[in-house]
Amino acid sequence: MGMTIIEKILARASGQAKVSPGDLAVVEVDSVLMLDTNFLAVQRREVLKLHDPDKIAVIYDHLVPPPDRAAADAHANGREFVKKFGIKRFHDVGPDQGISHVIAAENGYALPSMVLVCSDSHTCAGGAFNCAARGIGFPDLMYVITTGKTWFQVGGTVRYDITGKLPHGVAAKDVFLHLAGTYGNHANQNVEIGGPGLANLTINARRTLAAMGAELSADFITFEHDAVLEDYLKGRAKQPFTPVAPDQDAVYVTRRTVDLSAMKPLVALPDSVISNSAPVGDVAGTAIHQAFIGSCANGTLEDLEAAAAVVNGRKVAAGVRLLVTPGSQAIYRAALKAGYIEKLMDAGAVVTPATCGACFGGHMGVLGPNETCITSSTRNFKGRMGDASAKIYMASSATVAASAIAGTIVHPGEFLGDAP
Amino acid sequence: MIAGRTWSFGDNINTDLMVPGQVLYASEEEQKRAVFFANRPGWVDEVKTGDIIIGGHNFGMGSSRPAARSLRNLGIACLVADTINSLFFRNAVNFGFLSISCPGVHAAFTEGQEAEVCIETWTVKNRATGQVLKADPIPPTLLTLMLEGGIYPSLERAGLLAPKVAKAK
Ligand code: SF4
Numbered sequence: 001m002g003m004t005i006i007e008k009i010l011a012r013a014s015g016q017a018k019v020s021p022g023d024l025a026v027v028e029v030d031s032v033l034m035l036d037t038n039f040l041a042v043q044r045r046e047v048l049k050l051h052d053p054d055k056i057a058v059i060y061d062h063l064v065p066p067p068d069r070a071a072a073d074a075h076a077n078g079r080e081f082v083k084k085f086g087i088k089r090f091h092d093v094g095p096d097q098g099i100s101h102v103i104a105a106e107n108g109y110a111l112p113s114m115v116l117v118c119s120d121s122h123t124c125a126g127g128a129f130n131c132a133a134r135g136i137g138f139p140d141l142m143y144v145i146t147t148g149k150t151w152f153q154v155g156g157t158v159r160y161d162i163t164g165k166l167p168h169g170v171a172a173k174d175v176f177l178h179l180a181g182t183y184g185n186h187a188n189q190n191v192e193i194g195g196p197g198l199a200n201l202t203i204n205a206r207r208t209l210a211a212m213g214a215e216l217s218a219d220f221i222t223f224e225h226d227a228v229l230e231d232y233l234k235g236r237a238k239q240p241f242t243p244v245a246p247d248q249d250a251v252y253v254t255r256r257t258v259d260l261s262a263m264k265p266l267v268a269l270p271d272s273v274i275s276n277s278a279p280v281g282d283v284a285g286t287a288i289h290q291a292f293i294g295s296c297a298n299g300t301l302e303d304l305e306a307a308a309a310v311v312n313g314r315k316v317a318a319g320v321r322l323l324v325t326p327g328s329q330a331i332y333r334a335a336l337k338a339g340y341i342e343k344l345m346d347a348g349a350v351v352t353p354a355t356c357g358a359c360f361g362g363h364m365g366v367l368g369p370n371e372t373c374i375t376s377s378t379r380n381f382k383g384r385m386g387d388a389s390a391k392i393y394m395a396s397s398a399t400v401a402a403s404a405i406a407g408t409i410v411h412p413g414e415f416l417g418d419a420p
Numbered sequence: 421m422i423a424g425r426t427w428s429f430g431d432n433i434n435t436d437l438m439v440p441g442q443v444l445y446a447s448e449e450e451q452k453r454a455v456f457f458a459n460r461p462g463w464v465d466e467v468k469t470g471d472i473i474i475g476g477h478n479f480g481m482g483s484s485r486p487a488a489r490s491l492r493n494l495g496i497a498c499l500v501a502d503t504i505n506s507l508f509f510r511n512a513v514n515f516g517f518l519s520i521s522c523p524g525v526h527a528a529f530t531e532g533q534e535a536e537v538c539i540e541t542w543t544v545k546n547r548a549t550g551q552v553l554k555a556d557p558i559p560p561t562l563l564t565l566m567l568e569g570g571i572y573p574s575l576e577r578a579g580l581l582a583p584k585v586a587k588a589k
Contacts, residue, residue, distance in 0.1 A: 042446065143575060360444075
């Protein structure tokens with residue numbers, strides 16, 4: 001019996017010929033991302049020895065630029081750590097700053113066949129690159145950087161075969177909302193995505209889906225390797241890598257087809273994304289106070305492009321705040337050159353530097369009591385973006401931008417020249 | 421054998437509920453006080469050392485926030501849930517908080533009933549109804565870490581981490 005992509009990677013990394021669901025795999029880790037939050041005084045530990053500084057990238061993202069003294073102290077502590085151990089891959093506040101999962105993508109820190117970990121649950125975003133990437137706990141992280149190893153309980157794999165092409169105005173976020181709404185959570189299972197339509201999903205679209213794997217509660221979410229990925233990695237990959245394909249006779253828990261051409265704009269209702277999606281029309285007219293575009297999932301150049309196309313020449317409704325946070329400064333610069341930032345700002349959006357920011361209710365867009373927000377970021381748990389009484393709807397960046405213009409939740413087609 | 425009063429929580433209880441954003445970077449003490457603040461205000465004052473949490477499916481979904489540590493700090497003897505989210509489970513191993521998955525457990529308990537949890541036989545018993553359920557055994561290496569206070573002591577012994585100094589406020 002053959003193996004899925006994840007089983008193959010975990011077998012290789014644990015030095016075994018085969019692993020199967022139910023096994024405990026003790027693996028060598030290839031790439032580790034450390035965040036500014038790892039250096040906060042409340043949790044940091046003094047590391048005496050590192051297993052291999054060259055496998056570590058230190059990326060500041062949650063608290064950027066530092067919103068308070070504790071964050072500033074964490075940043076200073078992290079800089080000392082970087083210096084002490086001679087870490088070369090360091091993304092401090094500055095031109096190379098960005099959300100860790102985006103930085104990992106842009107710089108080739110996530111490559112096919114790798115095992116990649118980080119203490120953030122959306123580390124699975126790296127799965128777009130045909131690798132085994134997932135979030136671990138902070139103590140796990142201390143274990144990985146000092147010993148080079150960690151463990152995974154191998155789960156079964158759910159396979160999705162992609163067919164067709166996304167209609168105009170429909171985004172990867174809508175595909176995610178479809179999966180979460182239709183199939184619910186994938187707790188303690190892996191997700192594998194491939195199939196004949198994969199080539200129609202850009203790397204940015206795959207990154208959205210991979211990051212949202214955390215919301216499906218998937219262990220790992222991994223995409224097949226193909227020409228689109230090969231192309232993306234050219235010039236970014238600083239080391240050789242081996243693509244991993246599933247065996248012909250790989251065993252899946254279940255196998256489903258997703259026809260992209262049948263996707264429509266959806267919205268997740270407040271508090272959960274699991275089995276909680278609705279067509280935009282069902283909640284159209286819901287008044288909003290804030291609209292947020294950003295996060296490791298949806299702060300991509302394509303998101304900014306889609307938002308700019310929607311707001312093009314229009315104005316954000318009175319009483320609504322449209323906040324846009326690019327996923328990295330590199331994306332910010334690219335959006336600036338392409339004219340997206342100007343369109344967004346002309347419409348009245350506030351464009352912030354690249355950071356996690358409002359996504360986790362950190363800073364630059366925290367919600368107040370009883371406010372309603374529509375977001376293209378990753379999570380809509382109660383209290384996620386601020387006050388526990390705030391309501392958070394989740395949708396694609398196009399739908400978020402359209403809602404900011406309308407002042408109420410609205411189908412993006414109205415602003416894209418499509419029939420709603 | 422562990423025995424205690426049960427508190428019931430449903431499916432998909434997420435770690436944002438256990439470690440809310442406003443205490444994400446606060447002290448362990450403050451984090452402990454904020455557990456389930458949004459969905460069950462006042463619970464932290466009712467719960468007692470030795471109590472047991474009964475969960476539904478996918479307990480601890482979401483962020484890798486140190487929710488297991490807060491539950492441990494509240495004195496919860498253990499968690500028994502239909503299924504446990506794998507990231508929560510990692511943190512439970514690492515922070516030394518006994519967390520056991522046991523299909524059917526949520527339906528088998530009405531909140532307040534006494535539970536008996538035995539990790540030699542991997543069974544969970546409802547003292548009120550007499551019903552006994554089979555739990556999923558935890559691999560021995562992970563169980564040892566859980567019972568010995570988690571991952572830090574071993575890293576300190578190996579000279580990889582400095583012993584914990586007095587915590588910042
Ligand atoms: S953008 Fe949001 S989901 Fe992504 S790493 Fe930052 S806080 Fe987590």
